[in-house]
Amino acid sequence: MLKYPDAQVISLGIGDTTEPIPEVITSSMAKRSYALSTVEGYSGYGAEQGEKQLRAAIAKTYYENLGIEEDDVFVSDGAKSDISRLQVLFGSKVTMAVQDPSYPAYVDSSVILGQTGQFQKDVEKYGNIEYMKCTPENGFFPDLSATCRTDIIFFCSPNNPTGYAASREQLTRLVEFAKENGSIIVYDSAYAMYVSDDSPRSIFEIPGAKEVAIEVSSFSKYAGFTGVRLGWTAIPKELLYSDGFPVAKDFNRIVCTCFNGASNIAQAGGLACVSPEGIKAMHEVVGFYKENSDIIVETFNSLGFKVYGGKNAPYVWIHFPGQSSWDVFSEILEKTHVVTTPGSGFGPGGEGFIRVSAFGHRENVLEACRRFKQLYK
Amino acid sequence: MLKYPDAQVISLGIGDTTEPIPEVITSSMAKRSYALSTVEGYSGYGAEQGEKQLRAAIAKTYYENLGIEEDDVFVSDGAKSDISRLQVLFGSKVTMAVQDPSYPAYVDSSVILGQTGQFQKDVEKYGNIEYMKCTPENGFFPDLSATCRTDIIFFCSPNNPTGYAASREQLTRLVEFAKENGSIIVYDSAYAMYVSDDSPRSIFEIPGAKEVAIEVSSFSKYAGFTGVRLGWTAIPKELLYSDGFPVAKDFNRIVCTCFNGASNIAQAGGLACVSPEGIKAMHEVVGFYKENSDIIVETFNSLGFKVYGGKNAPYVWIHFPGQSSWDVFSEILEKTHVVTTPGSGFGPGGEGFIRVSAFGHRENVLEACRRFKQLYK
Structure with a gap:
């Protein structure tokens, strides 16, 4: 310029x-704003996990018949914040895999938490990250037989930046791979509504995924909420650490300690988003x-x-x-x-x-x- | 019940x-909501650090003549979230001190980051935390001569829960103590507008504080924003690590990686808050x-x-x-x-x-x- x-x-x-x-959404937010000036409509701290009605509506809209229930859904101020809160949950001692290429927040937050080791200039990679190459040669789905075991696997589908949505068969293999290795998949489905073919919209469409996966999603790219800030993370009750403790219980503790819930006005917008x-x-x-x-x-x-x-x-x-x-x-x-x-x-x-x-x-x-x-x- | x-x-x-x-605030938020349905009024991702106009207005309203400028102010979705982001900034290897008693989020986030060591049941304390006792006997201000050096000192004034606001002389001693020890003070001023006497409203009223302190604050208790979610953190350019690197630059990286800015509607409310x-x-x-x-x-x-x-x-x-x-x-x-x-x-x-x-x-x-x-x- x-x-x-x-x-x-x-x-x-x-x-x-x-x-x-869309006005059906902004008018709900405006209405909620005005209501906050009335005795009946005022609300202070909400549940850190999000308003009950919104959690239920997200579960119904995006996970009906997939076994994800209201209390499995944690409403957030966007996927980026929740990716980072998940990293705080995992701590600095885990190993992680990412699609290569992928949305930079997975690697960047991992660097900040101290999981990655040093950057190796010659190969443009961090030493402790497993890069799962996704190229035209492998149809943008990683060769899992050549992928090392890690504690965490970040997987974005439809993928940012390649635009590729993994097929049901591919995601079935990914879930099996995670199960064999005792890995947790963090599945980023922020673009799921853009799927035109029969690729899964949610990892939880895959049998057994509830035992190995967390799904992070967002209203940003569906309703233009990039500035309003609203998303969610679904953690099934079936997802357990190797000692049997539910991951969701730990995440609940993170959410209650490090977050105070998404803006009530944005949540009113979210509820309008998932109305008919x-x-x-x-x-x-x-x-x-x-x-x-x-x-x-x-x-x-x-x-x-x-x-x-x-x-x-x-x-x-x-x-x-x-x-x-x-x-x-x-x-x-x-x-x-x-x-x-x-x-x-x-x-x-x-x-x-x-x-x-x-x-x-x-x-x-x-x-x-x-x-x-x-x-x- | x-x-x-x-x-x-x-x-x-x-x-x-x-x-x-107050309606002057909610009507601004409602107006911003409606505007998001128009081509001219729509906005997507904002600056992660907050809208320029709001940062400037916060600097002017709360820090005029204190040397805190627009770009020292990071707008947040509330003090609790920023306390946690600061903990991510500090990492798991720092030592920390808290007033005893104090708002639990300092200790809880410290536990999550792994700074604290084990809980010692007999004394009801974490091994690696320095508890600065604040009782009627010491006028609710800690005896600094008996306080061990730590990397970080969380200090809330007016204090939650004791309600005590430290005096200028006491805060001067605290700043000197931090300077001598190379500690960073995280000063929580979320109740500053409740001060009735001449106790400082900001740590930055104390000469030299800009070289040792971060201030975390919030609109929650001023405007009833506990549900709307809006706060800020001020990190002066003068605050440097021992190697001379500015702490604010590191925090900026955290904010850009782990956060995507506060809701634009809440920020419109914040701007109304700091109007006359x-x-x-x-x-x-x-x-x-x-x-x-x-x-x-x-x-x-x-x-x-x-x-x-x-x-x-x-x-x-x-x-x-x-x-x-x-x-x-x-x-x-x-x-x-x-x-x-x-x-x-x-x-x-x-x-x-x-x-x-x-x-x-x-x-x-x-x-x-x-x-x-x-x-x-």
Whole structure:
């Protein structure tokens, strides 16, 4: 922007939502705000785990028939905060695996907790982290036979940044792998509503998953709640430490000590989200961004690139074989004034890719695609 | 309630606010909610550290002329969350001191991080925590000459539960003590607006404090935001580790990795709080609860008890020498159906005291006091 002060920069970089929140949701939050000025409507400290009604509604909306109940759901101020609270739960002595590439918060929070050992510059990896490579060669699902056992496995599906949603068969293998190894899967399903095919929306669709998995999710990308801050974590009663103690009981202690519940106004919004009108409205928001994905996918396909993701996620993952992510990113920025994200920012396995986010106003996405066509024609 | 199903139980136990939030504040939050449904008013991810305008307004309102600037202020979802994020910053290898008695979150979060060593049943203390006894004998300010050096000193003033606000001279000694020892003070000023006398409202009123202290604060008890969730932490640029690295830079990394900012709607409320009308409205809320304190103090004074706190805090700390806190609590509950808090819950130094909270509707406080007079007449 310093170099080209008149440039119309378009950001399809960080995955920040751009579309207004449906009114059925904001009017509930406004109503709750006003109510806080009345004697009858005022509420102070809520349950740290979230309001009973919201926990029940999340369980019903996202986990009906999957055996996840109201008291298994912990309402949070967003997935990022809960990932970090889970790391505090695990402590500094656990080992962990991540998809490579993946959302950086898993590794970053692990570094802060002291789990990772030193960064090894030559391979761009932390010594104690098991990187599960996810590339076009293995269909973006890790080779579990070549994966070392760890205490914790972070797994994001649909994946940020590759956009790949693991299949039922693949997740069944992952659950078996965790069970064999006595590992806990932290399954990040923040993009589950973007799934178009029959890939599972929740890890708990997989038989036996309740004994090995925690699911972290969020309203951010469904309702445009990136700024409102509301999410949840589901921890089944069946998930036990090797000594038989329930993990959920420990997490409850973390939540009660390190957190005081999500904002009551945001929770009113969450309750509106999972009402019948809210669900419909969220599907419209998700549908809009999915149309953006389609436009981006078609653009890069038409230009002859190998294009991944998009179908089940708001992220398009584009391959530039043999090139440096940062060079591609810089060339695109320099020549089209569109901000993307260099794939190597998500781990060494992202080298040679860029991520294009489908979060944007339609006219910006269309204009960005025009510029991409100009650049790569 | 099982035993006396018809009892009118009054809770003056946990310090939860009961009075409606002033309309000048809730209307700002409602307006922000509605705006999120418009293209112009929508906002997604905000700065993890908080909105610039709010950070500036907090700096101006609470730290004018104290040298705390906009970028020293980190907006949070409440003091409890930030205490825990500070513990993550400090890690498991630090030593810490707390006032005894004090708000349990300091010790509890320290236990979770693994700083404390084992609980020693005979003395009701954790092995690695330095308990700074605060009793009527020492005027509720610890004897620093008998206090061991620790890396971190948690210090809450006005104190929860004793209600005692440290004087300028005492805090000057505390800052000197921290400086001599290379300790960091985490100063919890969540009740500062309750100060009636000339006790400092902020640790940064003390010369040199910026080189040794972090201040954690909150809108919870000023505006009734216990459910809305909004607070802040101020970390001066002058606060450095022994190697010269700024603590604020590290905390910034924690905030960006483990948190995604407070709810934008709550932040709109915060901005209204620190507007001229909002400040006036908050003083009215605080004034109301302070009247409650006066009523409770007068009641127990008239009954011949040694009564502490109340003047500078919404907590009244009542001495029952030689008695067990839990026995007193149980007798009061059994005979008056009023919930108080046993002092020993705040640390072994709280034994023999009960805390009566001034957060309550006026009629409940008056009725509770009538029952106290009945019991102890």
